[in-house]
Amino acid sequence: MKKTFLAGALSIACLTGGFGLQANAQETVDVASFIHPKQAVAATKQVQSMTYQDLYxxxxxxxxxxxxxxMSVVATKNSITLKLSLQGLLKTNKMTAQEQKEFKELFGEVIQMKFTPSGNTFKAEVYAEGKWQALSDKDLNAFVGSMQEDDFKLKPGGYFTDTIGHxxxxxxxxxxxAxxxxxxxSSTFNPNGQVTRGQLASMIFRASGLDVNKDYEGPATYKDLAKYPGAKEVAILEEYGLIDIFDGAKFEPYKPVTREExxxxxxxxxxxxxxDVSKVSKNNPFTDKNKMRKETVEAIGLLKQLGVxxxxxxxxxPKGNLTRAQFSKILTLTLMLVGDDE
Known part of the structure; x- marks a missing residue:
């Protein structure tokens, strides 16, 4: 009998709920007044502790x-150029008409910044009053703080050279x-590589907040997992009914997964x-749904209606494969749905 899945990954899903600017209008209009979201902390402490890679x-x-x-972020191995529009700032930053006018006088419709590596950290410039100017520690600290959640700390690593600008x-x-x-x-992701069945299972397992030490109750029914490192993850997902689509005698963990799977x-x-999927139409509008496995038609329709x-x-x-980059977007959008629902 299938287990009832407990929502143990809401903390992971809710990780996607922040990361936007949360600025408050200030009385004195300068660069910091437009990008400062909260009480200032010591500028030198925050700026000096962040590397160029962490900024990226x-x-x-x-x-x-x-x-x-x-907002646009154009990154290369040697620089990052950021453009943030007034329209974007107004989503979370309450500005008076006068403050909006002064913003336009300083930056135009878009604030532009450049960041380049400098030793163990970086230097920053802002385009204001018609020329590029060095960004002060105060302003830089305000900007960096606005892009971070209070309780969120970046993990080491993850600076993938083959995803820069992707x-x-x-x-x-x-x-x-997450x-x-x-x-x-340690430095590459292979964004254009195909997602295998095993990789799909591992990513869904981690997103689910499951634990191999606590949730494993026995081997999967598949006959080809004896030497597969992720065998316990597959077994747990099978027990919870998440991978019923793989209904053969073998799981074939290294086989590229299809889009419908x-x-x-x-x-x-x-x-x-x-x-709550009951509130969403499962209408499948794709003209090739006759090529889909019967049990996948509604699933694909649901994800299409949700914009995933x-x-x-x-x-x-449906029989095509997908890349690691493509599934990264799909899974992120799915997590955002769960986070928003919570």
Whole structure:
């Protein structure tokens, strides 16, 4: 009999709930007044403790809270350029008409900043009053603080050189910080590599907040897991009914997962996390649904209606595979749904 899944991963899901600017209007209008979200802490302490790599990780995660037209982060191995629009700031920063006018006089419609490595940390510039100017420690501290949650500390590592500038870098970084994904090496992620069944199981397992020491009750029914390192994770997910789509005698952990298999497992995870799917249509609009396994049609429709998955030219390509970058986005959006629901 299948277990009832307990929502043990809400803390992971809710990790996606922050990272936006939380600024408050200030009386004195300067750079800090637009980006300072809370009481100032010692500027030198915060600025000096953050490396260029940590700044990169902070910015690409924060970017997830904004539309592309509101905030952009262009990163290379040697610099980071940030653009944050007034429209984006107004989402969380209460400004009077006068303050908005003064913002435009200083920065135009968009505040622009440049960050470059400098020793163990970085230097910052802001484009104001028609020229690039060094950003003061006070202003830099205010900006860095605005991009971080009070109770959130970046993990070491995760500066993947092959995701710098990648469209999915924010999703990848967020899942790395939540201990859901790992790199292929300490400095690479292989974003275009295909997701295997075993990798899918491992990421869903970690996102579920399950524990192999507490939740394992016996081996899976699959006959090919004796030497597979993630065998216990697979067994636990099978017990909870999250991977029923893999209904053969073998699990084949190193086989690339198909898009419809991924959708079924992801939708099962949503339901297991007690997300109320009854309020969402499961209408599947894809023109190739006749190529889908019967049990995946509603799962794919559900994720499409929730905005978690999409297709190309009206087709989902259910038998196709997906990349590690693509699934990073899908899983992040799924976690955000759970976090918002909570």
């Amino acid at each position: 990780k902070t910015l690409v995660i924060a970017k997830l809270a904004y539309e592309d037209k509101e 469209w999915a870098e924010g999703y990848i970084q967020l899942l790395f910080q 201990d859901i994904i790992k790199g292929t090496t 991924m959708a079924y497992v992801t939708a099962s995870y949503l339901e297991a996390m007690e997300y 998955v999409d297709g190309t030219n009206g087709q989902f390509n």
